[in-house]
Amino acid sequence: MIPIHPRIDRLQPYVAGIRPEEGTAAIKLNQNESPYPASPKVAETFGRLRPELLLREYPDSGCLRIREALSALHGIPVSMLLCGNGSSELITLLYKSFLCDGDTVAIPDPTFGLYATVAEMAGIRVDIVPTGEDFRIDTMKLLESDPQAVIIANPNAPTGLCLQAAQIERLLQSYRGLVVVDEAYVDFAPEGTSVLGLVDRYDNLLVLRTFSKAYALSGSRIGFAAGNERLIQAMGKGRETFSVNAVAQLAAEAALSDQDYMRTTVERIAMTRQQFCESLERTGWNVLPSVTNFVLASPPVGGRTAKELYERLLSEHIYVRYFDTPRLADKLRISIGTDVEMQVVLDSLARAD
Known part of the structure; x- marks a missing residue:
């Protein structure tokens, strides 16, 4: 057996x-x-394509056109962006790239269950830190176990509550381990929530985004990470070569063009x-x-x-x-x-x- x-x-x-x-x-x-x-632009894009051309060739492994569109939209260099097969692949990649057997990741409770599942699969210890009675995240409590990494969904799932960017920046100012902020739902949140604009200031910050929610592309499976170029390069080494298929890339590019x-x-x-x-x-x-x-x-x-x-x-x-x-x-x-x-x-x- x-x-x-x-x-x-x-x-x-x-x-x-x-x-x-x-x-x-x-x-x-x-x-x-x-x-x-x-966006109707997604359907329009597919309507102009012949399936044999779309399906016969391998997709662009680097998702360059999407990264260029994201760079123009968010003001982040292309070299600080990485696309993946949804946020789920990016979560797996960050464990593979930056944490070793026996390291600890701190996550709030409750939060997105995949963080703990993937950590356990990778041999990473998980420190579950309860949120307050009001389900708010205390970022400094996440540091009490001296973890090598912290993951925060902001806004958090399944609570729907959010932290202000300033609260996360205070964490970044006092902690040198890896800080991962999953912003899957940030497009629905008020201004001042996202920390995407901080990735050029803090070399230990990784921000994850997805096209599944606000862009209505759950079935396409595409997301992106933004962070220090050194971190992005490391994740890129561990990524499956063609993890983002051609259909997903075209859909994401069209959706981005229709803000x-x-x-x-x-x-x-x-x-x-x-x-x-x-x-x-x-x-x-x-x-x-x-x-x-x-x-x-x-x-x-x-x-x-x-x-x-x-x-x-x-x-x-x-x-x-x-x-x-x-x-x-x-x-x-x-x-x-x-x-x-x-x-x-x-x-x-x-x-x-």
Whole structure:
């Protein structure tokens, strides 16, 4: 019998949100996808291409055109940018590139579960640092175990809360280990949240971004990292040569060229989120003040539990997220869909009372 590596054998894999069965008419609000399509420029780009030309040749392994577009948009040199197969590949790369067996990474709790899963797979110790009672991250508490790296999702998932850039900069000023800031949801957050503009000032800062959320390209699997050129070069060495396929590169380039569409979509989602939160609160729900495209909320005390409501919604083909963990077991995380979809959710919850 072929032995399995002990770390893999005991690993608890990251569990993504379940998918509706093929052909099921469902409302899918459990993976924080955009309820709206990508920019029309994406479809226009594909419409001008012949499939045989798109699929026959290998893609550009360096994603140069996207990096040039990102450089122009964010004012960051091309040499300080690296594209990957979504943020998930970039998270794996940073562990492979900068941390060794027995090193420690500090992450807040709760946060995106993939950080811990990939760390354990790589033989990296994980220091889980509880957030405050209000679920806010205390950046300085992350340093108490003297870790070699710190990872912060900002805004955080699954809470939807954010830190201001100044709070993260204070951490950078007092800590010389690797600081990774995952800004998957930053396009939905208020001004002053992103630390992307600090990568040229702090050589220990890595910022991760994705095209999955605000750009509505979850299925394309593309994201990027920004940081000191030395860090970016190291990650590039460990990256799969053609990890970002040709379709993803074309989609990302087209989406980047339509910032007005992205901002309009983000504004629509934010308006729907506000209306949905207000409706929940009027019926007794406790809703964390999200700045993302999802909300984390607890049902009214004395009524049906979060798990019961999750199962009821699921029975009506409404997919939301339930985390059976101590701090989240009384809550549901609900992605923001269209106005119509969110009203269906509210109606279903009202029938459950």
